[in-house]
Amino acid sequence: MCATCGCSDPAGTRITQVTADTAAAPHLHDHGHGNGHGAGQAGTADEDTGETRTVLLEQQVLARNDRLAGANREWLGTRGVLAVNLMSSPGSGKTTLLERTIRELAGRPPVSVVEGDQESLIDAQRVRGTGCAAVQINTGAGCHLDAGMLGSALRELDPPPRSVVLIENVGNLVCPALFDLGEAHRVVIMSVTEGADKPLKYPHMFAAADLVLLNKVDLLPHLDFDPGFFESSVRRANPRAEVLRVSATGGEGIGIWCEWLRDRVTAGPGERGPARRDSGAADGVAR
């Protein structure tokens, strides 16, 4: 089984264009994640001599993903499309925030959405309810989106020039941090119903963020959540990340978040390079 896409897994990755009247039956597409791997070229050479030789490889483990991410970045760049990778644990309010953001932006600039979940079309249908185009990626057994999946989804979505593509990654604070999708920016969403110490517990995710949205701040009066401690925890994991307090239901901070997006569409493609983990000599924590 391939856990990247679930090839040979009956519950493998599925990409579905969700239209206003998408029925329950998903529209299946091959997303081109090489089906030939692991085919097993039988070893024949040298077996009779029993001699071994050492072959230097010196390549990044995720080189293939990074190549595909680079191709996505180029594809997006030539169209002037801003792609933002939204990551969080399940239940942080990503989809509600998306709905609010789309309504608030009101088509200036146009927004389309790539939804990532293990199963179901629920989120893409919710987003579709706002009137914006949405493609659902179901990862099956997979716990994150990868660059190959996003590439297929982008071709399906066909976003207009000078627009925003919001990518809702699979709800998971661990695995998505490792996979470059070709996005211009990474945004981590945390809600005040979670622990304020999460940035210290999941530093890889927060270290990879350009912006951290602290959601559900309308609930703060009812909770024992210290936003100051949270913000200092974010800075310990990533001194350069901005933190913005928002409420997807109450509206607080949404205008600033929308401006953040508008500024970056105007500014053109982001400066995010490929893979942050490169060579180990990469500029680690501080993105």
Next chain:
Amino acid sequence: MHEMAVTQSIVDAVCERLDGARVRVLALEIGTLSGVVPDAVRFCFDLAAEGTPLAGARLEIAEPPGLARCRVCEAEFRLDDLIALCPCGSADVGIISGRELRIRSMEVL
């Protein structure tokens, strides 16, 4: 668990470089700050390698430790996790080692 996807990527990448040979030993480098757990890769490897020329190969995993350089005082210091704080008090720190995730070499038959 992303280690399964990572291990599958390793097997795929190595298979692309094989020309009918079988792999006896595969050398990897997985830094302690890479976000990938070597033991989990070992656990996944047999499953990912099954039916490929890597089946039965031995994994040799080097685990370079985390090393950081402070942008304020320029000191280099060891880093055991991603919460980087220089002894001088600065959090403006760049990681210079420990994030490696690399396929180094293979011994083929």
